[in-house]
Amino acid sequence: MTTTPDTSTLSTLDSGCEVHFPGDPGYDAASTPWNLAVEQRPAAVAVPRTIEQVSDVVRAAVAAGLRVAPQSTGHGAAALGEGSLADVVLVRLHELTGVTVDAAAGTVRVLGGTLWQDVAVAAAAHGRSVLHGSAGDVGVVGYVLSGGLSFYARRHGVAANSVRAVEVITADGDLRRATADEDRDLFWGLRGGGAGNFGIVVAVELGLLPYADVFAGMLLWDRERAPEVVRAWAEWSRTAPDSATTSLRVMSFPPLPELPPFLSGRDLVVIDGAILETDERAAEVLAPLRALSPEMDTFGRIPAPALLQVHMDPPGPTPAVADHSVLGPLDDAAVEAFLAQVGPGTRSGLMFAELRHLGGQLAKPVAGGGVLSSVSGEYALMCLAPAPTPQAAVAGRAAAFSVVRAMSAWSRVALVPTFAETRVDASRFYDGYDWAALCRLRDEVDPGRVFVANHPL
Numbered sequence: 001m002t003t004t005p006d007t008s009t010l011s012t013l014d015s016g017c018e019v020h021f022p023g024d025p026g027y028d029a030a031s032t033p034w035n036l037a038v039e040q041r042p043a044a045v046a047v048p049r050t051i052e053q054v055s056d057v058v059r060a061a062v063a064a065g066l067r068v069a070p071q072s073t074g075h076g077a078a079a080l081g082e083g084s085l086a087d088v089v090l091v092r093l094h095e096l097t098g099v100t101v102d103a104a105a106g107t108v109r110v111l112g113g114t115l116w117q118d119v120a121v122a123a124a125a126h127g128r129s130v131l132h133g134s135a136g137d138v139g140v141v142g143y144v145l146s147g148g149l150s151f152y153a154r155r156h157g158v159a160a161n162s163v164r165a166v167e168v169i170t171a172d173g174d175l176r177r178a179t180a181d182e183d184r185d186l187f188w189g190l191r192g193g194g195a196g197n198f199g200i201v202v203a204v205e206l207g208l209l210p211y212a213d214v215f216a217g218m219l220l221w222d223r224e225r226a227p228e229v230v231r232a233w234a235e236w237s238r239t240a241p242d243s244a245t246t247s248l249r250v251m252s253f254p255p256l257p258e259l260p261p262f263l264s265g266r267d268l269v270v271i272d273g274a275i276l277e278t279d280e281r282a283a284e285v286l287a288p289l290r291a292l293s294p295e296m297d298t299f300g301r302i303p304a305p306a307l308l309q310v311h312m313d314p315p316g317p318t319p320a321v322a323d324h325s326v327l328g329p330l331d332d333a334a335v336e337a338f339l340a341q342v343g344p345g346t347r348s349g350l351m352f353a354e355l356r357h358l359g360g361q362l363a364k365p366v367a368g369g370g371v372l373s374s375v376s377g378e379y380a381l382m383c384l385a386p387a388p389t390p391q392a393a394v395a396g397r398a399a400a401f402s403v404v405r406a407m408s409a410w411s412r413v414a415l416v417p418t419f420a421e422t423r424v425d426a427s428r429f430y431d432g433y434d435w436a437a438l439c440r441l442r443d444e445v446d447p448g449r450v451f452v453a454n455h456p457l
Ligand SMILES: Cc1cc2nc3c(=O)[nH]c(=O)nc-3n(C[C@H](O)[C@H](O)[C@H](O)COP(=O)(O)OP(=O)(O)OC[C@H]3O[C@@H](n4cnc5c(N)ncnc54)[C@H](O)[C@@H]3O)c2cc1C
Pocket: 070, 071, 072, 073, 074, 075, 076, 077, 080, 093, 112, 113, 132, 133, 134, 135, 137, 138, 139, 140, 141, 142, 143, 146, 147, 148, 149, 150, 194, 195, 196, 197, 199, 200, 201, 202, 313, 314, 418, 419, 452, 453, 454, 455
């Protein structure tokens, strides 16, 4: 027998904090995540505007016997949506935003629901940049505390290594500040252990990078050229310097009037990323790929925040399903297996199949780092399909899995948390000893298992 949770303690919250219950006019909009393929039906949705309101929501939820799921954007909602949210208060953090740069200290303080685009712009005003991912509308906290792979990554490592402090509301409603000197175990676990497992993060402090501008862009060919381009990039990436972080995608776009002609209705192969060198040296690094005469070449020096446009991620909420694996070295047979799935003449049904180049500094654990200070493997494979209907989602999942399965001879056990869209065995993100320590930490910090993360420990 299912019982309806008593949500009355939430109704009495400070009026500045919106709370929506099933059946309320605002409930559907408030519970809709960025990934529109995911339906979330929580017991209530709270939208706090202040740190105090976050604390009040947690206390009220616990008093009501409910669990709490923090969410900034819902980019990572697919895994969360696989579990029942019937006894969960979804805490949407998009109203808790703010960015304060301390240029002298080389840090930026960011409130819990802030998006990367706002941090990149604020940092650029001081001639600095940050370890954001490919899309500006991803939330800082969900990304950075799950590792975070940027286009600076092969030179600067995972974004979690740039975290200097985390302020988190735990299950008792109290605020804890974790740094290298205070609450050190929690600081270790939060940096890669998935923020949502320990509490609601209301602020993080991050180190800034010294780049006002960056050599970045994309090279684009028709998919007919995929065999030579994929082979050339695989070979190039074996010896590319750590300063170059690139991705190769085989992409398919429907014929849509809102798309530019070079994308609309086309199958393409695209290489993009950043090369942290002088223009002259970057051109030398890129030369073997430019020698393949791309139809379009946008590589050049751009202001650092413009790096958020290079990957051409969707401009807003989108319904999608995806699958992922981490691959070791790509030999000729691996390249052929990839092309057999998504190369010329195939109809994979995917929006893209991506190979993100790992290695470099990403592969090196950092002394004093968190539970996830490095990423093993040579390439992250990410396959994504549009999912405008439940039927399309089923077909899309099968299509994405088909490529992951075809590459299984080259895949590792490890997974990258930010690329794991579906709920997976989270122990695959960590090594065995760290996994056990992380689970013990979770039991200490949240013994009542109040918090629900997209990738639970
Ligand atoms: C278009 C697109 C491009 C992407 N590009 C990259 C990329 O280049 N590199 C990369 O590494 N990843 C990338 N990602 C993946 C993305 O980083 C992850 O999905 C990330 O988890 C999203 O964080 P979010 O806060 O926006 O999402 P949410 O779904 O809101 O959060 C994800 C999880 O983080 C936790 N969380 C979020 N906010 C808080 C908080 N304030 N307190 C506590 N817990 C919190 C929760 O557990 C939540 O379930 C991309 C995703 C998309 C859709």
